Amino acid sequence: MMRNYNSRQTAKPGKKPVPLFADRNAYLPLRAIIKDIVEENELVKTFAVVFEDEIYNTNFTYLPGQFLMLSMPHCGEAPISFSSSPSRPGSFSLTIRKAGKLTSAVHELQPGDMIGVRGPYGKPFPFEEMRRHDLLFVAGGIGMAPLRSVIEFCLDYRADYGDIKVLYGCKTPADFCFRQDLEKWAGEGLITTRFTVDAACEEWNGCVGLVTDLLDDVTISAGSVKALVCGPGVMIRFVAERLLRSGLPAGDIITTLERHMKCGIGVCGHCHYDSRMICTDGPVFTVSQLPDLESL
Amino acid sequence: MNRNFILKKDHLQPLLRKLSKTHRLVAPVRNDFGDTLFTEITRLDSAVIDLQNQPQSSLKSFFFPQQETLCSYIVDKKLNKGKMEYSFHARLPENAPTVFFGVRSCDMFAVMYTDMIFLHQHERDIYYEQRRDSSIFISIGCNRPFANCFCNATRSGPFLDGGFDLQLTDLGDRWFVETGRPRGVRLTEEWPGFFTPVSEDDKRKQFQAELEARGLFRKLVHVDLAVKLLAESEPPERIIEELSRRCQDCGGCAYICPTCTCFNISDLALNEDSGERIRSWDACTFSGFTLMAGNHNPVNAASERIRKRFLHKLRHDVEKHGRPSCVGCGRCVEMCFGGVDIVRFIDMLTAAGENGLQGEK
Ligand SMILES: Cc1cc2nc3c(=O)[nH]c(=O)nc-3n(C[C@H](O)[C@H](O)[C@H](O)COP(=O)(O)OP(=O)(O)OC[C@H]3O[C@@H](n4cnc5c(N)ncnc54)[C@H](O)[C@@H]3O)c2cc1C
Ligand code: SF4
Numbered sequence: 001m002m003r004n005y006n007s008r009q010t011a012k013p014g015k016k017p018v019p020l021f022a023d024r025n026a027y028l029p030l031r032a033i034i035k036d037i038v039e040e041n042e043l044v045k046t047f048a049v050v051f052e053d054e055i056y057n058t059n060f061t062y063l064p065g066q067f068l069m070l071s072m073p074h075c076g077e078a079p080i081s082f083s084s085s086p087s088r089p090g091s092f093s094l095t096i097r098k099a100g101k102l103t104s105a106v107h108e109l110q111p112g113d114m115i116g117v118r119g120p121y122g123k124p125f126p127f128e129e130m131r132r133h134d135l136l137f138v139a140g141g142i143g144m145a146p147l148r149s150v151i152e153f154c155l156d157y158r159a160d161y162g163d164i165k166v167l168y169g170c171k172t173p174a175d176f177c178f179r180q181d182l183e184k185w186a187g188e189g190l191i192t193t194r195f196t197v198d199a200a201c202e203e204w205n206g207c208v209g210l211v212t213d214l215l216d217d218v219t220i221s222a223g224s225v226k227a228l229v230c231g232p233g234v235m236i237r238f239v240a241e242r243l244l245r246s247g248l249p250a251g252d253i254i255t256t257l258e259r260h261m262k263c264g265i266g267v268c269g270h271c272h273y274d275s276r277m278i279c280t281d282g283p284v285f286t287v288s289q290l291p292d293l294e295s296l
Numbered sequence: 297m298n299r300n301f302i303l304k305k306d307h308l309q310p311l312l313r314k315l316s317k318t319h320r321l322v323a324p325v326r327n328d329f330g331d332t333l334f335t336e337i338t339r340l341d342s343a344v345i346d347l348q349n350q351p352q353s354s355l356k357s358f359f360f361p362q363q364e365t366l367c368s369y370i371v372d373k374k375l376n377k378g379k380m381e382y383s384f385h386a387r388l389p390e391n392a393p394t395v396f397f398g399v400r401s402c403d404m405f406a407v408m409y410t411d412m413i414f415l416h417q418h419e420r421d422i423y424y425e426q427r428r429d430s431s432i433f434i435s436i437g438c439n440r441p442f443a444n445c446f447c448n449a450t451r452s453g454p455f456l457d458g459g460f461d462l463q464l465t466d467l468g469d470r471w472f473v474e475t476g477r478p479r480g481v482r483l484t485e486e487w488p489g490f491f492t493p494v495s496e497d498d499k500r501k502q503f504q505a506e507l508e509a510r511g512l513f514r515k516l517v518h519v520d521l522a523v524k525l526l527a528e529s530e531p532p533e534r535i536i537e538e539l540s541r542r543c544q545d546c547g548g549c550a551y552i553c554p555t556c557t558c559f560n561i562s563d564l565a566l567n568e569d570s571g572e573r574i575r576s577w578d579a580c581t582f583s584g585f586t587l588m589a590g591n592h593n594p595v596n597a598a599s600e601r602i603r604k605r606f607l608h609k610l611r612h613d614v615e616k617h618g619r620p621s622c623v624g625c626g627r628c629v630e631m632c633f634g635g636v637d638i639v640r641f642i643d644m645l646t647a648a649g650e651n652g653l654q655g656e657k
């Protein structure tokens with residue numbers, strides 16, 4: 001059958017990449033192949049993925065903050081963020097935490113196995129507004145996945161940004177993802193990092209406490225910094241409240257929200273949040289766009 | 297250009313017969329149980345087309361069926377040196393040219409709304425489009441609104457200015473015909489024998505019928521006031537909670553509603569190696585609608601579940617599309633045995649609003 005392709009796109013901040021799909025069918029997944037698997041920790045794996053059809057590998061792009069719908073046999077679909085940067089094309093990465101039926105099935109996959117994907121969907125991080133600012137990343141647990149994509153992207157355009165600081169909290173030391181990447185970038189002087197775990201334990205000699213505690217040591221100069229916050233709903237709420245108290249305007253605190261999603265294209269209704277659809281109006285929002293922080 | 301014609305009542309059946317030669321014909325048909333439902337007519341002679349009662353169903357399921365297969369999938373674990381192969385095969389519905397006859401204004405208006413949702417948002421929905429593409433709508437204005445109707449308050453009836461291909465008005469022994477979309481105009485050109493010129497008297501009678509119909513609504517529903525109150529402040533928690541607690545989780549209101557379009561997508565395994573991806577109607581009032589992994593639910597079903605349904609229709613769609621998406625068909629009033637219908641909500645809200653919503657929490 002003849003297939004219709006969108007024309008070639010390149011990842012550019014400010015221009016939202018549009019989904020690629022075959023035969024004008026927004027619901028039909030494209031076939032993709034697992035190239036490589038990295039075990040981040042017991043519950044989290046990162047999968048490097050390429051399309052089966054070369055033409056998609058050339059034409060496909062996305063921006064950090066966007067997500068795709070991942071299909072697994074008999075499991076339906078799940079929304080998953082890109083954890084890689086589009087500035088490094090050829091393949092893309094998904095970092096997936098075992099949370100239920102579909103995500104557990106993904107964890108059984110081996111290199112060479114096939115998955116279905118459609119996307120990219122959603123609004124990316126606002127790179128135009130982030131340029132020439134210091135960036136403060138605050139991540140909790142698996143929330144690091146979409147932020148890793150942003151960090152790598154910003155490193156590839158390093159001159160566009162000021163200081164990059166990464167604060168990362170997890171329940172236990174075993175829960176961190178991308179720690180090697182982060183420490184390597186810190187070692188090269190590209191970023192500074194701080195890690196914390198919820199409770200003290202033997203194998204950890206770093207900071208203990210909630211990720212909000214790390215903010216005590218950070219001076220926030222409103223106007224020159226953008227904060228990117230990602231993690232569980234309550235964590236986003238506490239970090240956002242803490243940042244607001246230190247004088248950061250709500251419009252400079254950027255986060256990504258999660259909801260149950262079925263279509264990814266703004267029709268099925270599942271991801272409703274107030275008058276918006278998280279899948280098309282988000283998942284990236286500034287805190288000033290949120291009606292309240294309690295309902296996260 | 298809108299043009300008007302007269303269609304003699306005893307010419308209707310022959311016209312439908314001609315049209316059914318090239319088109320599938322769908323009309324409100326009374327079945328053996330006495331229910332009037334939009335039904336595909338295969339034998340025009342024996343079908344009882346019922347224009348006296350409000351069809352219990354809308355046209356929604358013709359374009360967006362209660363359940364449909366989006367694609368089938370095949371898994372092969374052996375084909376490629378033990379690597380899992382996974383393929384998808386779209387199952388597009390056939391594009392069947394259809395004449396929808398006897399469509400009431402509210403249902404016609406609802407089709408315009410679902411067109412906007414499925415065709416004019418972020419991506420075109422090819423499944424909806426295939427089914428919707430070659431439809432002809434012959435609607436009927438309502439001389440006598442039905443018991444639960446309030447389309448006058450939602451401005452989606454009893455007569456429409458557009459959206460239909462042909463709109464008929466009952467003038468006793470004849471139908472007054474207005475042309476709307478190009479397909480309607482073409483239809484009158486293709487069958488000139490059926491469509492005769494209108495007289496000034498016909499025009500006057502049509503105008504009169506439309507005017508009288510507006511005075512015949514039995515329900516007074518303050519839709520505009522509800523929209524205004526919701527634009528200004530939050531609905532009282534008391535109302536949301538009371539109606540949420542009375543909701544029985546059946547989804548009937550959403551299923552019967554011509555403008556409710558929420559859906560679920562899930563896989564149905566046929567065997568170990570294959571299955572189908574199914575899209576089916578869903579309802580935002582279902583307790584699992586927003587449930588996420590780890591049993592986290594951002595919406596508290598017990599006390600909140602009806603909030604989205606009523607706010608979506610009366611606030612969010614007003615913000616997004618400039619008008620409420622309830623078309624005043626009154627079906628949910630009949631459907632809900634818990635009394636959690638939109639009219640009840642509007643009544644409670646506007647009653648509370650008389651003292652100003654702010655005072656209530
Ligand atoms: C925009 C977005 C980006 C995401 N990015 C990532 C990521 O990069 N890495 C990652 O590990 N997880 C991510 N998630 C969460 C991930 O989608 C869920 O963990 C996953 O859907 C759970 O599916 P399951 O079948 O394994 O779990 P189950 O609990 O078995 O799923 C049951 C049902 O709930 C739905 N569901 C459950 N949890 C969620 C959820 N959190 N969000 C949406 N639907 C849900 C599923 O559609 C499924 O139908 C993201 C979610 C969203 C909304
Ligand atoms: S909310 Fe009720 S009255 Fe309004 S369109 Fe839907 S079913 Fe009809």
Ligand code: FES
Pocket residue numbers: 260261262263264265266267268269270271272277278279280
């Ligand atoms: S996932 Fe369907 S509307 Fe957002």
